[in-house]
Amino acid sequence: MRNNRVWFLVLALVLMSALALSACAAPAAAPAAPAGEGEQQGEAAAPAGENQLEIFSWWTAGGEADGLNAMYEIFKQKYPDVEIINATVAGGAGSNAKAVLATRMQSGDPPDSFQVHAGHELIDTWVVADKMEPVTFIFEDNGWMDAYPQGVIDIISANDEIWSVPVNIHRSNVLWYNKGIFEENGLEPPATMEDFFTVAEALKAAGVTPMAQGDNGVWADNHLFENVMLGVMGPEKYAGLWTGDTDWNGPEVKTALETYAKMMDYVNEDHAALNWDQAAQMVVDGDAAMYIMGDWVAGYYTSLGLEPDQDYGWAPVPGTDGVFMMLSDSFGLPKGAPHRENAIRWLEVAGSKEGQDAFNPLKGSIPARTDGDRELYNVYLQSAMDDFASDQIVPSYTHGAAASEGWVTGISDAMTLFVADLDVEAAQTNLAQACVDAGVCSE
Amino acid sequence: MSHARKERWTAFLILLPSIILLGIFVYGFIAWTMRVSLSKWDGITPDYTWVGFENFHRLFSKDIGGVAAIRFRIDLWNTFFFTVLFLLACVGVGMLLAILLDQRIRGEGVFRTVYLFPMSLSFVVTGVVWQWIFSPGTASRPRGVNALLGMMGLEQLQWRWFTSTESIGPFHLALIPVIVAAAWQMTGYTMAMYLAGLRGIPEELREAARVDGATETQVYRRIIMPMLRPITLSALIVLGHISLKIFDLIYTMTGKGPGFVTDVPGIFMFETTFQGNHYAQGAAISIVMLLMVALVVVPYLVTSMRGEVER
Numbered sequence: 030m031r032n033n034r035v036w037f038l039v040l041a042l043v044l045m046s047a048l049a050l051s052a053c054a055a056p057a058a059a060p061a062a063p064a065g066e067g068e069q070q071g072e073a074a075a076p077a078g079e080n081q082l083e084i085f086s087w088w089t090a091g092g093e094a095d096g097l098n099a100m101y102e103i104f105k106q107k108y109p110d111v112e113i114i115n116a117t118v119a120g121g122a123g124s125n126a127k128a129v130l131a132t133r134m135q136s137g138d139p140p141d142s143f144q145v146h147a148g149h150e151l152i153d154t155w156v157v158a159d160k161m162e163p164v165t166f167i168f169e170d171n172g173w174m175d176a177y178p179q180g181v182i183d184i185i186s187a188n189d190e191i192w193s194v195p196v197n198i199h200r201s202n203v204l205w206y207n208k209g210i211f212e213e214n215g216l217e218p219p220a221t222m223e224d225f226f227t228v229a230e231a232l233k234a235a236g237v238t239p240m241a242q243g244d245n246g247v248w249a250d251n252h253l254f255e256n257v258m259l260g261v262m263g264p265e266k267y268a269g270l271w272t273g274d275t276d277w278n279g280p281e282v283k284t285a286l287e288t289y290a291k292m293m294d295y296v297n298e299d300h301a302a303l304n305w306d307q308a309a310q311m312v313v314d315g316d317a318a319m320y321i322m323g324d325w326v327a328g329y330y331t332s333l334g335l336e337p338d339q340d341y342g343w344a345p346v347p348g349t350d351g352v353f354m355m356l357s358d359s360f361g362l363p364k365g366a367p368h369r370e371n372a373i374r375w376l377e378v379a380g381s382k383e384g385q386d387a388f389n390p391l392k393g394s395i396p397a398r399t400d401g402d403r404e405l406y407n408v409y410l411q412s413a414m415d416d417f418a419s420d421q422i423v424p425s426y427t428h429g430a431a432a433s434e435g436w437v438t439g440i441s442d443a444m445t446l447f448v449a450d451l452d453v454e455a456a457q458t459n460l461a462q463a464c465v466d467a468g469v470c471s472e
Numbered sequence: 473m474s475h476a477r478k479e480r481w482t483a484f485l486i487l488l489p490s491i492i493l494l495g496i497f498v499y500g501f502i503a504w505t506m507r508v509s510l511s512k513w514d515g516i517t518p519d520y521t522w523v524g525f526e527n528f529h530r531l532f533s534k535d536i537g538g539v540a541a542i543r544f545r546i547d548l549w550n551t552f553f554f555t556v557l558f559l560l561a562c563v564g565v566g567m568l569l570a571i572l573l574d575q576r577i578r579g580e581g582v583f584r585t586v587y588l589f590p591m592s593l594s595f596v597v598t599g600v601v602w603q604w605i606f607s608p609g610t611a612s613r614p615r616g617v618n619a620l621l622g623m624m625g626l627e628q629l630q631w632r633w634f635t636s637t638e639s640i641g642p643f644h645l646a647l648i649p650v651i652v653a654a655a656w657q658m659t660g661y662t663m664a665m666y667l668a669g670l671r672g673i674p675e676e677l678r679e680a681a682r683v684d685g686a687t688e689t690q691v692y693r694r695i696i697m698p699m700l701r702p703i704t705l706s707a708l709i710v711l712g713h714i715s716l717k718i719f720d721l722i723y724t725m726t727g728k729g730p731g732f733v734t735d736v737p738g739i740f741m742f743e744t745t746f747q748g749n750h751y752a753q754g755a756a757i758s759i760v761m762l763l764m765v766a767l768v769v770v771p772y773l774v775t776s777m778r779g780e781v782e783r
Contacts, residue, residue, distance in 0.1 A: 153515075159517070299615075302635045442539040445732055446732070449730040
């Protein structure tokens with residue numbers, strides 16, 4: 030008798046402690062986006078079969094949210110009966126949203142359309158998993174095959190089909206500089222990597238931090254590295270890295286790593302504690318002369334009330350003149366989208382000239398089409414539109430265009446070690462291994 | 473007899489819902505994670521092809537895993553040092569504060585609340601605030617603690633804090649600011665536990681010891697400390713399992729850091745699974761974390777169960 034009671038007591042104790050432990054575990058395991066997730070689930074609970082359109086993105090604030098709403102307005106004018114469900118998940122530059130999206134897609138509950146970086150992030154994650162419908166027919170029906178540059182079509186295509194509709198283009202290879210500092214020291218923005226170090230040396234001698242960096246997140250290291258690689262080896266060799274044609278163990282990658290290591294002599298000491306916007310701020314505040322970062326910097330400067338070409342200058346990253354390293358946000362058509370008709374209508378709005386000219390001036394990017402209305406864009410964006418139309422286009426790996434997400438995490442780990450010890454040989458071995466692990470390079 | 477059987481059934485029925493929920497949401501998912509960790513699942517589509525312990529080999533062998541193994545080894549060392557120092561700080565400072573508060577000082581309630589307050593914050597808030605505090609700035613424009621040290625004329629103590637890549641053996645000094653932040657948050661908890669423990673020790677015992685000629689130090693060393701031992705054990709278990717699985721504090725405060733100086737298995741697991749889509753690899757990391765926590769918690773459960781049975 031007594032034994033039984035003891036047994037139950039023990040059982041209750043085990044259960045209670047297990048409950049307590051799992052309760053403690055809950056906050057530790059969840060990333061920092063509970064609000065967005067809850068909101069999104071609440072809305073998804075609406076009865077199916079109604080005339081709705083659910084768009085999933087991580088554009089929750091600032092110009093990008095305004096731009097998304099501008100596209101919604103156009104959609105509403107055309108299809109007033111459709112109720113738009115704006116499912117957003119904030120935080121982590123989209124990494125929280127991606128985790129939520131993966132859960133929904135795996136459980137067979139896709140949104141009607143979702144935001145995804147154009148290129149391999151879309152293709153290697155979702156297309157190979159057979160979760161997407163091709164959208165080639167939308168391009169053909171709307172006569173877009175000629176409205177988009179071939180370089181863009183190549184990046185969003187696989188297996189002879191197009192898989193998403195790009196809504197914007199950002200440029201990765203931009204060198205931002207402080208015009209005042211350059212004038213005072215009688216310097217010109219560097220055109221080659223050799224120039225870069227001459228200029229950097231001159232600035233250092235003048236007591237100015239030559240280059241800003243804010244790599245609190247490893248993606249900023251990746252960003253600088255993709256630009257150094259492009260500048261050192263040129264567009265063909267760079268593009269070959271992602272198809273296995275350029276050897277990761279070869280001399281080009283070695284030179285790129287050495288150049289990167291050398292650059293670290295010229296950056297601000299506290300780079301590891303800063304974010305990209307703080308580094309961008311250093312340039313306009315005169316605390317640093319140059320900064321290599323994508324052209325969302327221009328959008329950030331605009332939000333500070335600064336004028337392009339007056340308050341700051343820009344140039345292609347040294348050695349990359351005539352090349353446009355692009356990344357793009359796009360929307361795709363998941364298989365089993367609950368409101369497929371509306372999703373197709375949405376993609377037609379998102380890909381149209383009207384839609385892109387509504388979205389991009391607010392987002393601070395340029396249209397993925399070549400026929401955007403120049404009047405709507407500022408001086409910087411106009412110059413980017415010109416370059417985009419004439420330059421050779423290559424994909425950015427940091428932002429999902431050139432490589433699968435799995436490969437990028439492998440490169441990120443190699444770069445995390447590299448920025449701490451600047452050991453070129455070890456980094457090259459690790460980068461080569463990442464390519465093998467990704468299944469692109471052979472052993 | 474029938475009365476006893478009825479009682480047993482009632483107890484069973486009352487426990488049933490939690491047994492079912494726990495069975496599914498805790499043990500079921502643990503089993504499923506184990507199965508995934510032994511599979512080939514890489515990418516969004518589940519692939520349960522059996523590969524044995526390959527994912528674990530990748531974590532522990534540098535020849536097979538490359539960077540993943542390097543990173544995981546660093547993570548385990550970081551977890552070890554973080555846990556040991558965090559526990560020492562919480563127990564040491566917590567006990568000291570409790571003893572001080574136990575001196576029946578005026579305004580005790582105020583102090584108790586002040587020390588306990590950080591615990592009411594989320595680790596995310598703590599992480600963000602302490603990131604501001606320990607953000608180093610540059611020599612010409614110091615920030616946070618460095619600015620404070622500069623104002624006090626202690627420039628030689630200025631340091632790169634959590635962005636430092638210095639280490640003593642496998643111990644990364646960048647972990648120190650993280651340990652300070654974590655201990656700041658959880659010290660109040662150990663203080664409260666010790667205070668309760670101290671209040672539970674009958675005054676007669678202390679008096680008796682004093683009458684026997686014990687000095688005040690001896691009273692604490694020989695009488696009070698031994699009686700607080702069960703409290704120390706509980707505190708170590710609760711804090712130990714938090715620190716072994718720590719994620720949110722470090723994720724918001726420093727991230728993995730240059731050269732993984734502040735990386736922990738939780739962050740590695742999150743990035744591998746949800747950014748790299750390496751689901752099987754991420755599951756393997758989770759299982760290793762589970763085993764680490766189990767090493768701490770299971771002996772505790774066994775002892776406390778034995779205690780119950782003896783009673």
